[in-house]
Amino acid sequence: MKLDLGTVGKWEESLREAGYMSEDDHIIEHTKGDLWEMMSQTRGNFFFTNEKFIFTGGLLGVSNFAVKYSDIKELKLVNVGGLIPIIPTGIKVTCLNPENGKTVKHKCSVMKRKEWIEYLREKAGLRTLTSG
Numbered sequence: 001m002k003l004d005l006g007t008v009g010k011w012e013e014s015l016r017e018a019g020y021m022s023e024d025d026h027i028i029e030h031t032k033g034d035l036w037e038m039m040s041q042t043r044g045n046f047f048f049t050n051e052k053f054i055f056t057g058g059l060l061g062v063s064n065f066a067v068k069y070s071d072i073k074e075l076k077l078v079n080v081g082g083l084i085p086i087i088p089t090g091i092k093v094t095c096l097n098p099e100n101g102k103t104v105k106h107k108c109s110v111m112k113r114k115e116w117i118e119y120l121r122e123k124a125g126l127r128t129l130t131s132g
Contacts, residue, residue: 020066025049033110035063036080067095072124075117080109091117
C-alpha cells in the first residue's frame with residue numbers, strides 16, 4: 001500500500017503524543033477496520049510500525065491499543081458480528097500485557113485479512129500454521 005508521507009507524518013506525531021510510538025519507530029503499513037469487543041464494534045485505524053501493531057478509534061480512545069510484535073503469542077482467523085458472528089473478516093490477536101503478565105485478546109476486523117495475518121505472523125516471528 002502506498003502511504004502519503006504527509007498523512008503518515010501527522011499520524012506518527014499523534015501516535016507519539018499518545019505514547020503508542022517511540023521517536024525511533026515509524027509506520028510501515030496502515031489499514032482501516034474495526035475492533036470488536038463483546039457486542040460492540042469500534043471503527044478506526046490499524047497501524048503496522050517497525051515495532052508495534054496499533055489500533056486507534058472511537059471516541060476518547062477507550063478501545064485503543066498498541067502491542068509489540070514480540071508480545072503477540074497467537075493469531076487466528078475468526079468471524080465477527082453481533083449475536084451470530086458470520087462476517088469472515090476477523091483476526092484474533094492474542095498477546096501478553098507486559099505490565100501485568102496477563103493474556104489479552106483483540107478481535108480485529110479488516111479486509112484482506114489473510115494478507116494482514118501473514119504480515120503480523122512474520123513480524124511476530126510465529127510459524128505459519130499448516131493444515132492436516
